[in-house]
Amino acid sequence: MxxxxxxxxxxxxxxxxxxxxxxxxxxxxxxxxxxxxxxxxCLAKWYRAAAEDRGIAMDYEQAREIIYGMxxxxxxxxxxxxxxxxxxxxxEKRGE
Numbered sequence: 001m002x003x004x005x006x007x008x009x010x011x012x013x014x015x016x017x018x019x020x021x022x023x024x025x026x027x028x029x030x031x032x033x034x035x036x037x038x039x040x041x042c043l044a045k046w047y048r049a050a051a052e053d054r055g056i057a058m059d060y061e062q063a064r065e066i067i068y069g070m071x072x073x074x075x076x077x078x079x080x081x082x083x084x085x086x087x088x089x090x091x092e093k094r095g096e
Contacts, residue, residue, distance in 0.1 A: 022069045025079040034090040043067045
């Protein structure tokens with residue numbers, strides 16, 4: 001495969017991942033962090049960094065809105081739950 005095709009496939013896979021995360025708001029960020037070592041906020045930080053690497057100014061909140069599909073404050077109000085003691089303990093055990 002040539003590089004433009006590889007990049008298109010990678011972009012499509014990333015878009016599908018973001019869509020999947022939007023469709024599964026019941027999966028909390030702390031669960032993602034505990035199981036996979038990254039969450040929606042990590043994706044937003046990586047997205048912002050990639051934009052800035054290409055000379056595109058973007059703040060963290062703009063990047064989060066791209067990942068969450070809405071302002072983070074709205075997503076948090078609609079979908080985020082208080083972390084359980086078990087979730088918090090697992091997160092702290094990871095040391096992140």
